[in-house]
Amino acid sequence: MTAATPARSRPSTFAQWWVLTVRFIIPTLRNGELALTIASSVVFTAGLYIPLSHVMGTATKGVSSSYAQYIMPLIALQAVTFAAMSTAFRAATDSLQGLNRRFRSMPMAPLTPVAARISAAVYRCSVALAVALICGHVIGFRFYRGAEYITGFCVLVIVVGAVMSFGADLVGTGSRNPEAMTPLFILPPLIFGLLSVGVQPVRQFPHWIQPIVRNQPISQFVDAMRVLGGDTTPAAGAVTWSVMMPTLAWLSGLAVVLVPVSAIVLSKRQ
Amino acid sequence: MMSLVCEEATHLRADEPRHENSVRVLVPQTLVQTQRILLRWARDPTTALLALVLPICFLVTLNVVLGQQISQITGHSALYGTVPMNALAAAIHGSATGAIGLIGERTDGLLSRLWVLPVHRASGALSRIIAEVVRIVVTTLVILGVGVLLGFRFERGVLASLAWLVVPVIFGLAWASLITTVALYSAKTFLLEAVTLVHVLAVVFSTGFLPVDQYPRWIQPVVAHQPMSYAIETMRGLSVGGPVQSPMIATLLWAIGIAAACAMPMVFGYRRASMR
Numbered sequence: 001m002t003a004a005t006p007a008r009s010r011p012s013t014f015a016q017w018w019v020l021t022v023r024f025i026i027p028t029l030r031n032g033e034l035a036l037t038i039a040s041s042v043v044f045t046a047g048l049y050i051p052l053s054h055v056m057g058t059a060t061k062g063v064s065s066s067y068a069q070y071i072m073p074l075i076a077l078q079a080v081t082f083a084a085m086s087t088a089f090r091a092a093t094d095s096l097q098g099l100n101r102r103f104r105s106m107p108m109a110p111l112t113p114v115a116a117r118i119s120a121a122v123y124r125c126s127v128a129l130a131v132a133l134i135c136g137h138v139i140g141f142r143f144y145r146g147a148e149y150i151t152g153f154c155v156l157v158i159v160v161g162a163v164m165s166f167g168a169d170l171v172g173t174g175s176r177n178p179e180a181m182t183p184l185f186i187l188p189p190l191i192f193g194l195l196s197v198g199v200q201p202v203r204q205f206p207h208w209i210q211p212i213v214r215n216q217p218i219s220q221f222v223d224a225m226r227v228l229g230g231d232t233t234p235a236a237g238a239v240t241w242s243v244m245m246p247t248l249a250w251l252s253g254l255a256v257v258l259v260p261v262s263a264i265v266l267s268k269r270q
Numbered sequence: 271m272m273s274l275v276c277e278e279a280t281h282l283r284a285d286e287p288r289h290e291n292s293v294r295v296l297v298p299q300t301l302v303q304t305q306r307i308l309l310r311w312a313r314d315p316t317t318a319l320l321a322l323v324l325p326i327c328f329l330v331t332l333n334v335v336l337g338q339q340i341s342q343i344t345g346h347s348a349l350y351g352t353v354p355m356n357a358l359a360a361a362i363h364g365s366a367t368g369a370i371g372l373i374g375e376r377t378d379g380l381l382s383r384l385w386v387l388p389v390h391r392a393s394g395a396l397s398r399i400i401a402e403v404v405r406i407v408v409t410t411l412v413i414l415g416v417g418v419l420l421g422f423r424f425e426r427g428v429l430a431s432l433a434w435l436v437v438p439v440i441f442g443l444a445w446a447s448l449i450t451t452v453a454l455y456s457a458k459t460f461l462l463e464a465v466t467l468v469h470v471l472a473v474v475f476s477t478g479f480l481p482v483d484q485y486p487r488w489i490q491p492v493v494a495h496q497p498m499s500y501a502i503e504t505m506r507g508l509s510v511g512g513p514v515q516s517p518m519i520a521t522l523l524w525a526i527g528i529a530a531a532c533a534m535p536m537v538f539g540y541r542r543a544s545m546r
Contacts, residue, residue: 178370186470
């Protein structure tokens with residue numbers, strides 16, 4: 001830069017991220033989305049616990065002190081996934097309206113808009129988790145370990161939500177098709193949720209599908225959350241490296257794949 | 271209302287000017303617009319594929335997770351409840367997709383563009399209804415096909431099977447009117463999330479998910495009397511056998527009730543969206 005041109009102000013990345021994050025958060029307070037996020041946690045608690053408690057109750061006796069204790073990790077995961085998935089719709093809309101293209105012509109880091117969408121998703125996930133924990137308390141879920149395990153439980157859920165919203169963001173940006181996002185919203189989380197150890201122990205599933213059920217990520221997350229939550233029965237298990245390892249591996253694996261892919265998708269000419 | 275006169279070439283006797291709202295122009299104009307909507311869907315394979323593949327996956331999942339328990343309780347395959355349930359749920363999703371498309375066309379100005387052209391006032395809405403029917407029939411047939419592969423059979427003859435196909439159409443149209451009405455008055459993301467939540471509730475508290483006596487006693491009346499359960503029971507009766515008349519009447523009453531409640535707000539909303 002020469003002395004003749006006045007020094008261009010370089011807005012800080014942090015300020016840009018903050019402005020974009022607020023852009024996503026403020027409207028949710030006005031247009032009823034916050035109310036929907038809260039409602040979604042209630043819906044998932046009611047929708048999973050009330051119909052399944054009787055049918056699955058006998059199958060989970062001995063494994064868990066109550067069905068509420070058993071199903072709570074899945075409720076929390078579903079609520080957070082729902083909050084994370086709407087990122088896909090927002091990303092697709094942003095992409096379709098040319099907002100991403102506009103952002104790329106501006107002096108900002110390429111990942112800033114993504115980071116802002118994910119921060120907004122984390123905010124929605126936190127609301128969803130808080131409401132889900134309150135609902136869980138109502139149906140009879142309790143934490144049986146210390147504060148550090150409760151924190152671990154919450155952090156794990158939020159991190160899962162953040163990684164999922166990252167993936168959802170990628171799908172939305174890549175597809176540029178808000179209409180296609182409708183069924184993506186709910187059916188894949190429900191399918192993975194029902195085909196996991198979150199609803200019933202793995203031996204209750206048909207033989208041929210047990211390996212898939214046991215090893216799919218949702219089951220691993222549920223297992224980790226279950227030991228972090230603790231239980232009164234001895235079957236609850238302890239927080240060991242072997243329980244937490246698959247969860248951490250899935251999360252870091254997903255992050256390792258998602259970051260470069262998203263960098264490629266976002267740098268593509270649209 | 272201003273009376274426009276049109277002289278288009280699409281008619282047999284072009285020399286005779288016709289009023290824009292005459293019944294003669296309604297049919298061809300509706301067909302053209304229906305074709306337009308259907309073509310748009312056909313050219314968006316992502317949406318079509320997701321709308322078909324995901325309900326099928328969900329059907330298979332439900333069968334794996336709950337199928338055995340339900341057949342033990344009811345004595346017949348769980349498919350007679352889950353196939354209708356997934357067909358109906360796909361109809362709900364389809365109408366949400368349609369409503370989002372409609373909002374997109376409002377934003378793009380297509381609706382107001384059509385409004386200033388001398389086309390029949392009813393043709394826009396009518397073409398959407400017909401396109402919706404086509405979509406519901408197609409998705410229902412695909413889900414039915416997978417159901418048949420899994421072991422679903424019609425045991426009440428041809429007429430009952432055809433009637434089975436009509437139930438999702440009636441149910442889906444009522445839902446479409448509700449969702450379109452909400453869409454015309456609310457933000458897109460709100461619509462999508464609200465529809466999703468209603469869909470989850472409608473599915474897990476329906477008799478297609480579990481037999482009604484498996485629910486806690488206090489919620490059984492809600493499960494038994496919600497519209498989706500009635501539609502599922504009608505379809506169950508028409509396929510495997512059982513009472514048909516009373517659930518059919520209840521389904522029709524629900525559908526008529528929903529459509530009647532939405533009719534006026536929808537017409538006003540559509541008009542407002544067209545005149546922006």
